[in-house]
Amino acid sequence: MLNSYSSADKVLLAVDCIIFGFDNEGLKILLIKRDFEPEKGKWSLIGGFLKRDEVLDDAAIRILNTYTGLHDIYMEQLYAYSDIDRDPVERTISVSYYALINIENHNAELIKNYHAQWFSIADAPNLIFDHDEMVQNAIKRLRYRTSIKPIGFELLPEKFTMRQLLELYEAILSKELDKRNFISKINSLEILNKLEEKDMQSSRKGSYLYTFNKEKYEEKLLNDFVLNL
Amino acid sequence: MLNSYSSADKVLLAVDCIIFGFDNEGLKILLIKRDFEPEKGKWSLIGGFLKRDEVLDDAAIRILNTYTGLHDIYMEQLYAYSDIDRDPVERTISVSYYALINIENHNAELIKNYHAQWFSIADAPNLIFDHDEMVQNAIKRLRYRTSIKPIGFELLPEKFTMRQLLELYEAILSKELDKRNFISKINSLEILNKLEEKDMQSSRKGSYLYTFNKEKYEEKLLNDFVLNL
DNA sequence: AGATAAATGCGTAAAAATGACACTTTGATA
DNA sequence: TATCAAAGTGTCATTTTTACGCATTTATCT
Numbered sequence: 001m002l003n004s005y006s007s008a009d010k011v012l013l014a015v016d017c018i019i020f021g022f023d024n025e026g027l028k029i030l031l032i033k034r035d036f037e038p039e040k041g042k043w044s045l046i047g048g049f050l051k052r053d054e055v056l057d058d059a060a061i062r063i064l065n066t067y068t069g070l071h072d073i074y075m076e077q078l079y080a081y082s083d084i085d086r087d088p089v090e091r092t093i094s095v096s097y098y099a100l101i102n103i104e105n106h107n108a109e110l111i112k113n114y115h116a117q118w119f120s121i122a123d124a125p126n127l128i129f130d131h132d133e134m135v136q137n138a139i140k141r142l143r144y145r146t147s148i149k150p151i152g153f154e155l156l157p158e159k160f161t162m163r164q165l166l167e168l169y170e171a172i173l174s175k176e177l178d179k180r181n182f183i184s185k186i187n188s189l190e191i192l193n194k195l196e197e198k199d200m201q202s203s204r205k206g207s208y209l210y211t212f213n214k215e216k217y218e219e220k221l222l223n224d225f226v227l228n229l
Numbered sequence: 230m231l232n233s234y235s236s237a238d239k240v241l242l243a244v245d246c247i248i249f250g251f252d253n254e255g256l257k258i259l260l261i262k263r264d265f266e267p268e269k270g271k272w273s274l275i276g277g278f279l280k281r282d283e284v285l286d287d288a289a290i291r292i293l294n295t296y297t298g299l300h301d302i303y304m305e306q307l308y309a310y311s312d313i314d315r316d317p318v319e320r321t322i323s324v325s326y327y328a329l330i331n332i333e334n335h336n337a338e339l340i341k342n343y344h345a346q347w348f349s350i351a352d353a354p355n356l357i358f359d360h361d362e363m364v365q366n367a368i369k370r371l372r373y374r375t376s377i378k379p380i381g382f383e384l385l386p387e388k389f390t391m392r393q394l395l396e397l398y399e400a401i402l403s404k405e406l407d408k409r410n411f412i413s414k415i416n417s418l419e420i421l422n423k424l425e426e427k428d429m430q431s432s433r434k435g436s437y438l439y440t441f442n443k444e445k446y447e448e449k450l451l452n453d454f455v456l457n458l
Numbered sequence: 459a460g461a462t463a464a465a466t467g468c469g470t471a472a473a474a475a476t477g478a479c480a481c482t483t484t485g486a487t488a
Numbered sequence: 489t490a491t492c493a494a495a496g497t498g499t500c501a502t503t504t505t506t507a508c509g510c511a512t513t514t515a516t517c518t
Contacts, residue, residue, distance in 0.1 A: 002318050003318060004318065008278035010239035010240055010241055010242075011239055012237050012238075013239075013240050013322060049234065050240065051238050052238040052320060053320070054313075055312060056309060057311075077308065077309060079306060080309050080324050082284050082285040083284060084283075084284060089234060090232070091281055093285070
């Protein structure tokens with residue numbers, strides 16, 4: 001009985017996480033200042049190596065937790081990067097994962113302790129290796145996802161205004177949307193609960209707060225649709 | 230200067246290729262009868278191991294060539310599969326690639342010598358490991374691709390009839406399409422050249438042959454669109 | 459009390475896309 | 489020359505999308 005493919009080469013397999021967040025200022029990504037060589041002190045995606053007895057999805061979760069304290073984050077696999085010299089130390093293939101999370105919910109404190117930091121997409125620093133390319137591809141995927149699945153549950157606070165949702169979509173798609181049409185399209189998805197309560201920060205009149213209807217939201221997640229914004 | 234990440238585990242990295250082809254009979258995939266253990270003699274995707282100094286894209290090309298003699302095939306990366314026991318011999322992560330190719334152009338002879346064989350999607354045998362899952366995901370991706378990029382250049386003969394193109398789309402999407410609407414939608418893409426020449430096999434009247442307008446086709450490949458069939 | 463500013467809600471006209479549908483043409487064959 | 493089988497071709501009603509307009513509501517600011 002065969003117990004190894006002896007002639008085949010083994011390589012290091014890494015995972016890098018692109019974590020998107022959103023707040024009043026716009027779409028952000030979570031980066032860390034690398035605390036080991038090479039490129040120590042430079043900004044990078046949150047990454048680490050796959051262990052021998054670990055599934056990639058789990059590795060992504062573990063690595064994210066190790067560097068940020070974040071847990072219960074659902075990430076999706078994106079792409080495997082394999083340029084020979086992408087990591088100058090040793091041949092490493094890296095599989096990228098991405099997630100959307102709610103910045104407020106996820107304890108800025110903890111992230112701080114771990115030296116992770118949010119950056120606006122627009123003015124993020126240059127990243128090490130091929131991480132900038134990974135981020136660009138992740139943004140592309142995020143845009144696509146936006147057109148076939150509802151987005152927001154993961155990125156907005158529990159209660160949010162229509163304007164916030166609109167601004168989220170505008171930030172992801174990086175284009176302006178007509179408020180009236182946007183509202184009626186979103187309403188037609190039937191994934192929101194309108195609350196009695198209003199947010200009085202934003203204006204004198206105040207704007208109604210909404211929450212996501214979790215059940216309907218998840219139903220929509222299962223069955224792709226086309227959302228034309 | 231650091232020259233290894235000594236504490237990290239190394240793993241085998243494989244590539245598996247899902248090769249789609251099309252002929253009068255419909256959409257097919259190319260499989261091989263495994264000539265080594267484990268699962269020797271069973272049907273499987275065309276796969277092999279990444280070499281230490283090789284990029285994944287190149288590995289896919291090399292492996293496909295090794296087992297089928299095919300060359301100059303453009304493949305796209307799909308997904309990395311990493312279940313712990315997906316390969317019973319040794320921990321192996323596999324990255325799947327897929328391609329569309331023209332069955333006729335690619336020399337049935339050569340494929341035969343290499344023991345590779347075309348199977349209709351519908352009645353392909355069960356495959357080893359997680360290869361069935363890989364195929365299902367590739368079909369999903371192929372359908373998606375169909376809705377945002379033109380397809381056919383890779384799958385049809387140089388000259389083809391509208392009916393052939395229609396049947397290709399029907400095979401990929403596995404649904405019937407209205408001939409008249411299909412033709413006008415395809416024409417609106419402006420990627421076809423209508424020839425003077427007719428194909429007289431198909432009917433007494435004969436049907437016009439078309440070729441792809443390579444330039445416009447590739448322009449469309451760059452800029453995604455939405456094709457609603 | 460009145461002005462203000464933003465949110466909301468209703469509406470609609472024009473443009474675009476979708477989808478359903480049927481008859482004519484053609485060349486080979488008998 | 490009548491028949492056949494497949495190719496080829498256009499119209500129109502409906503729905504969806506888009507781009508706006510505008511009157512109303514309401515808490516606050518003066």
